[in-house]
Amino acid sequence: MTENQHVERIGRKLDKMVQKNNTDGALDLLRELKTITMSLETLQSTRVGMSVNAVRKQSSDQEVQTLAKTLIKSWKKLIDDYKTFGADCSLLAAQIEERSQIFEDFKSTDIKYKARLRSRISNLKDQKNPDLRRNVLSGNISTQRIASMTSEEMASEELKKIRETxxxxxxxxxxxxxxxxxxxxxxxxxxxxxxxxxxxxxxxxxxxxxxxxxxxxxxxxxxxxxx
Missing domain, CATH: 2.20.25.10 (N-terminal domain of TfIIb)
Structure with missing residues (x-):
């Protein structure tokens, strides 16, 4: 089963719950969706966001509402990034890992390999370092370059100034x-x-x-x- 088929299956189940006005079991399906690294193509072709939003509106379960909102927010950011920079974040993430040969550098998925990946993720997610994210999404920093950058090079301008001082x-x-x-x-x-x-x-x-x-x-x- 492909990723699109998997997401479509979940979306259909959520739609049926809404039609029957019974969202029992929705939480498990939403949790399943959360484990999937959603690509822009999958999100657009399956329209699963509409299914999740419909469940959010109908369900009286606070946990279902909260998780649905979290998923929708993360997917909206994916779309916003594409509209702003023309970049698919999921595709970029795969390119950083594959094209940059991070695995080839370590020949295994050991602690050093995981540490390098985590350092990329934490720096790209850092709200105090928007320039790094913007430069990667816009292509000013290539996937090969971000994969090999040191912590110093990825740091925000504010942190660089502090370190220099x-x-x-x-x-x-x-x-x-x-x-x-x-x-x-x-x-x-x-x-x-x-x-x-x-x-x-x-x-x-x-x-x-x-x-x-x-x-x-x-x-x-x-x-x-x-x-």
Whole structure:
């Protein structure tokens, strides 16, 4: 059974409930619909939204009404996105996973694979980061690009500014004092070739990114950093 046929079957059952003025069992059907990743094509061809709305109006069950409203709201957003950007979000989601070769990067659906997918989803859903969603829907950011972007690159402009401020503050604190630094001979100063150095590590980026290491040569005072 195809996705369209599955949704059509549920829609017919809901229509029959409305005709018989008996919505018993509607909640189970709505829950079944909620598990389906609805595409714009399926939504338009099956017209299941009308069936769900009819059940919502007729049912006196608060849980049925609430779930029906939730489904209709999510589907309306799908249509609005298409009207605004000409993009099918479900299709885009599939393209991000398939065309970008996320699976190929990890060769399995392990925790790293799931973490990368979740990070895309959370950033695209972030209401404080509308620019990322808008750029992906409009095609300014390709599906290949969004799949490989780092947390820093996906961040909203507001968050980027906050991170930049924290980075600059960390750098200033490091330059003003070496308190808490550790002496080491692991690094070679490119200026004097000495190994008498002190280093500190600061989390200047997101938590899932490597720390930034600041190094100062105790002999000539040269400073450098790396991630």
């Amino acid at each position: 924290l980075t600059q503050e960390s750098i200033r604190e490091h330059q003003l004092s070496k308190v808490g630094g550790s002496k080491t001979d692991m690094f070679v100063c490119k200026n004097c070739r000495g190994k008498n150095c002190t280093y500190t590590q600061v989390q200047t980026r997101s938590a899932d990114e490597p720390m930034t290491t600041f190094v100062v040569c105790n002999d000539c005072g040269k400073r450098w950093k790396f991630c």
